Amino acid sequence: MAADNHQQETGLYTYDSFGEKRKPSDTRFLWWCAGAHQQLLKEYPSEHSKYSGLGGVILATFVLAALSAGYAMYTVFGDPLIAIAFALVWGLIIFNFDRFLVSTMRKYGVSKRKQLWMAIPRIALALLIGLTIARPLEMKIFEKEIETRVVENIHKKIQLNDSLLKIENAALSQTANSERDRLTQRKRAIEDTLHNLQQAYVAEADGTGGSGQRGIEDLTRLKMNAYQEALRQFRPELGLLASAIGQQDSILNDAMAGLEAKRKAYEKTALANVGFLERNKALSDLSQEESSVFWSSLLISLLIILIETGPILSKLIMPVGPYDIALAREELTNMAASENDMRRDKESSYEKKKVFFEKQKEMSEQLVHKLSSLQEKHINEELEKWERGEWHPKDHRASMDEVMRKIKQQYNLNDKDLL
Template sequence: MKQLTRFFWFCSGANFSLLKRSPTESNKYIGIGATVFFTGVLAALAAGYALFTVFQSIWPAIFFGLLWGLMIFNLDRFIVSSMRKKENAWGEWKLAIPRLVLAVLLALVISKPLELKMFEREIDRKIDEKRTGFIAESKLNLAKGFPEIQELEAKIDTLNAEVLDFEKYRNQLQVEYDAERFGEKTASTSGIVGLGTNAKKKEGQLDAAQVTLNELRVRNQVRVDTLEAQIRGFVALRQAEFEKQQPGIDGFDGLAARMEALDALTTESSAMSMANVFIMLLFIAIETAPIFVKLISPRGPYDEYLELHEDKVRLFKDEKWTFARGESESRVGYFQDTHFYATDLQKEKTNRKNKAQTEAEISKIESDFKS
């Protein structure tokens, strides 16, 4: 229990020695530390899931998820530990506002991957709908990209229609021939029963039409087979092109795609939108809870000890600075005095030397002039 308490103290960023001197503050900082710790755990889980959708591998997701969780934990710990309880409440709020903004941003980042996980089934359904639409669109575009298939199919339809039309003509001759044999009176028959001249004539026309029909069927079937072979070649090319696009369609399951699907779901469903907002608010509340605890809690013994310790350090620094400045000023004064004295003495020696040299030169000139 003691180790767990010290761990949560560490998570809260509190000073152990000062907390031991103020035991009434222990529970408050245990609560703050636990909030910071579990926020880091949630951040690690959220990042791990988000990165798993990116890498599609568990080990990189675990590694980077733990790294992200430690970073969020360190940021939260810094935010909480850097806050100080002041006598002025407005001063505390001014210091807390930037930290609250950062905490809200962190909460938004942490909550989004967990939202994706919570609504995973609905998102999967939406992504399947998207994939179906992409497949239909891809096939439509590929169909437009291969107009030769439609042209060849049109030629096949023309050849088949030609055979059908001639079959109709041949069937019409069969009807007229039967009517002539059985004595049915029509516009093209004589109405005499039996195989007369007209019946034999129509029989000859029917036989010729049947021969022509057989030849037409064989000839058009050869053409149809050739056209169908060409169509199969173009269909194979179209299928190969579709198979090139298929991995991209099947792989439409990344983080951006899931966020887009979640956005579409929240737009379509008010219930989904409300649930999304509530989850986001929950994480904002969790992330900002340690800051608000520090803001609303009264100034306690730990804060007094901490301020006293920091004031002592500040006073010690001022003392050291004053002492160091005094020593420095003393050394500078001594240097200036000795330096200026040495300089004046050197100037005097130089003047004496120059004066003696000048007098010697004048004496030499005068002696040379007299001689």
């Protein structure tokens, strides 16, 4: 409405006059995103599209920041509700920050050099925000390649963990195997001794060994008794050896079972705890090994950083328009009015204090004059009494200094107030 009135008053047309009439809500929201003074901007139709575009760029940074934060939180917590909530919060933070940076930049009355120096810290902050936004989006774009690389990295970690577990289990296994071998050798030696004694009396009985004569019962019985005596002596030891060997086998089996349990537990933990950091490492590994991934990642980062710094750069390169001049005039006018109000308040306070001190000075002069007259009267009376011989020391009145001292003490005054 303001633009139409302005057109009717001036008789001039603008570019917006030949376009489709847009609803005010379509542009006012973008103006608000750009941090513009909407009531003032309405009066300058030629500036509408400029600030609508600037608001669209800031709105795009909100969308990118929300998507980036949402994906990052989803990879960490795996809960879509938490991811959506954090995405909205982070997007609003970035949106308000960009809106603040753009709305505080001024064009009119500021030199290009000063504008550039003022924009440097804003651009640095925008770069930092752009980097934080870019990384999660890169990880989403290369998600399939990252998942493959994550599996390879986890497999390498499992292999390294297996080697460490084997080293940890080697000392126990070596001790158990050495003890088992010693026990086995002792058992085998006893069994060989018993076997030889048994074969000796059997060979003696059938005439295939010993004396070579079959049927010598005494000699056969003697060798059989020797075998049975040895068997009786070695049977307890053989039982103990078998039990000890079984115990060592149990130790080895428990060690192998514990090793396998630790390996499976580590593998399960490694596969279950694949988060943002692991995927970020996978993307870094891919960038180092594949030049195509490196350049693609770099270009995506630069694009997102450019979008994030877009509002600042757009505001920096925008030419000075009538809206900027009007905004500067309004701000400077308000500042001047505020300064004038402050100056008037200061002058009014000064005048009040001046009147107060003048009144105080006048009252002090009257007080001093009355005190002087009173003191002079008392002195004359005492002199007359002294001449008539009627003066007594009890009739002595306080001096002027004593009177002034008492007045100052009573009314909490100093010499400056009296003066």
